[in-house]
Amino acid sequence: MGIQSFLQAEKGDPDWLFSPDEYFGKQFKLSDANTVELKDGQADSIVLRLNPTEKGMLAKHLKIDVREHADLDVIILNESSPKLQQVFLYDVKIREGASLQLGIFTKGGKFNKHIFQIEIEDGGSLASYGYMSNEDGGDTEIITKVFQQGAQSLCTQLIGAHAGEDSQTVYQGIVRVCPEAEIAETSLESVNIVTGNGGRCYSRPEVISDNVTAKVQYGSQTQCLDSNITFYLASKGLAPQDSQELVLKGFQEAIFDLIKKDEIREEVVQLFNPQE
Amino acid sequence: MLKIKNLTAIAQEQIVLHDINLEVKRNEIHVILGPEKAGKTALMYSLVGLPYIEITEGSIHYKNKKINNQPIHQRSQNGIIGVFSELIEVPNQTNWSLIEAVLKYRKDTRDITTLKEYYGELCQSLGLGEIHGYKDANSDSMTYQEAIKNEFLWLLMLEPSLALIDNFDERLEEEDTKIIIEHVAKMAQVDGRATIIFSKDKLVLEAVKPTHVHVMVDGKLILSGGKELLQRIQEDGYSKLSTS
Numbered sequence A: 001m002g003i004q005s006f007l008q009a010e011k012g013d014p015d016w017l018f019s020p021d022e023y024f025g026k027q028f029k030l031s032d033a034n035t036v037e038l039k040d041g042q043a044d045s046i047v048l049r050l051n052p053t054e055k056g057m058l059a060k061h062l063k064i065d066v067r068e069h070a071d072l073d074v075i076i077l078n079e080s081s082p083k084l085q086q087v088f089l090y091d092v093k094i095r096e097g098a099s100l101q102l103g104i105f106t107k108g109g110k111f112n113k114h115i116f117q118i119e120i121e122d123g124g125s126l127a128s129y130g131y132m133s134n135e136d137g138g139d140t141e142i143i144t145k146v147f148q149q150g151a152q153s154l155c156t157q158l159i160g161a162h163a164g165e166d167s168q169t170v171y172q173g174i175v176r177v178c179p180e181a182e183i184a185e186t187s188l189e190s191v192n193i194v195t196g197n198g199g200r201c202y203s204r205p206e207v208i209s210d211n212v213t214a215k216v217q218y219g220s221q222t223q224c225l226d227s228n229i230t231f232y233l234a235s236k237g238l239a240p241q242d243s244q245e246l247v248l249k250g251f252q253e254a255i256f257d258l259i260k261k262d263e264i265r266e267e268v269v270q271l272f273n274p275q276e
Numbered sequence B: 001m002l003k004i005k006n007l008t009a010i011a012q013e014q015i016v017l018h019d020i021n022l023e024v025k026r027n028e029i030h031v032i033l034g035p036e037k038a039g040k041t042a043l044m045y046s047l048v049g050l051p052y053i054e055i056t057e058g059s060i061h062y063k064n065k066k067i068n069n070q071p072i073h074q075r076s077q078n079g080i081i082g083v084f085s086e087l088i089e090v091p092n093q094t095n096w097s098l099i100e101a102v103l104k105y106r107k108d109t110r111d112i113t114t115l116k117e118y119y120g121e122l123c124q125s126l127g128l129g130e131i132h133g134y135k136d137a138n139s140d141s142m143t144y145q146e147a148i149k150n151e152f153l154w155l156l157m158l159e160p161s162l163a164l165i166d167n168f169d170e171r172l173e174e175e176d177t178k179i180i181i182e183h184v185a186k187m188a189q190v191d192g193r194a195t196i197i198f199s200k201d202k203l204v205l206e207a208v209k210p211t212h213v214h215v216m217v218d219g220k221l222i223l224s225g226g227k228e229l230l231q232r233i234q235e236d237g238y239s240k241l242s243t244s
Helices: A003-010 A020-027 A227-235 A240-256 A262-272 B040-048 B072-077 B095-105 B112-125 B144-158 B174-188 B202-208 B228-243
Strands: A034-038 A043-050 A058-066 A071-080 A085-094 A099-108 A111-120 A125-134 A139-148 A154-163 A168-177 A185-194 A200-209 A215-224 B002-011 B014-024 B029-033 B054-062 B080-083 B162-165 B194-199 B212-217 B220-225
Touching (some): A058 A071, A058 A099, A085 A099, A099 A262, A111 A125, A111 A154, A125 A139, A139 A154, A154 A200, A168 A185, A185 A200, A227 A240, B002 B040, B029 B228, B040 B054, B040 B072, B040 B080, B080 B144, B112 B144, B144 B174, B162 B174, B174 B202, B220 B228
Parallel strands (some): A043 A071, A071 A099, A168 A200, B162 B194
Antiparallel strands (some): B002 B014, B002 B054
């Protein structure tokens, strides 16, 4: 494992799994591990605010275990300063009949990476959504690797990304629909917007299905706030920064509207639009 | 309201406007006629402030202030509004949400509920349909007719002091052209407003009842006068006028 495996994952190897102990042990200082464990049949809602301030490179390993028929709503909020380098690894297990709504909202960082390894058992359901933004000249990444093992399991993902000037975002979503996953459903969608010169949104949704009864779909689209739009809106009276704000807000809304709780949605809006 | 003096401009290293002089006062409707590539769009862009045109000589004064270097959005906020014949798609907005947001950014003090009602009435009178406001803003799902009407909708909503209207008559059905002309004529009659219409279609402009008519050929305003010029163009064509 270690860095070699990491590179394999970057290439989209579906059989690869992170070994956090080895990976973090060799590459990063291992920070404290957090465990979120929900008992059978329970329902809960959790907000994880991950705003580390360590000056060195940081790695964090979190585990989320959703027990049989439990229903968990998790929202991860993360903001990183332009100098910070951080990697978060999330090991997630969705057990039989359980459902997880997982939101990830991450902003900034020199290098800010969130890696999700998710296993879904029979009848398990994952509805994940998120938004990442980098305008720091750095690299913000969301990598998801889902093993859809169970029959009638469901996996949906909608990830939005925004790259500003000379900044980069990376979304890599791999779902492996295993042979046992009869009548499973999978949908991956990635939407991106580039608003500055040298900005780049790398996007790679991928589904590998080993079951013919599974319904799968995936797609990605990227748009640019180009000078034509800026000039057009300027002719209606908007300054260039207002045009960017307007287009970005519209882009964000489609994803932010998926957040059920008003106060959390407001917190997310503030995270990405602090002037409001 | 508008004074253009000895204006010369280039685009892609070619002279597109040559020594233009023009004065437009309140309550005047000017039409600038000319064949293709006469420089009409270049003149409109230079007034709006689009950077595709570089002014090399001369000046543009608007409301007694030189605006050669004034950014586009400031000109717009000061009342210079253009109607473009090219469709620019604005992502992640509906037609109404875009107008609503723009009005907010412009710090428009008019009552938004009243404006929304007015917007609905305009959609209807322009033949855009009731759901126009809910459609994606300027999306390519719009027909050319809808896109042009949508631009006029903007113009009417923003209530300009100086309205600049680029060739809108191309590819329009007769019925749509009629509807737009009615709105333009009505808009141009509003007290205190000035309007410049750039076109190469004489028939459309006859209906707008201009106070001044100019002929533009090869980046120059070669002739100015009244409505009688329309007749001369119809009879003689641009080429004869440019050599006379």
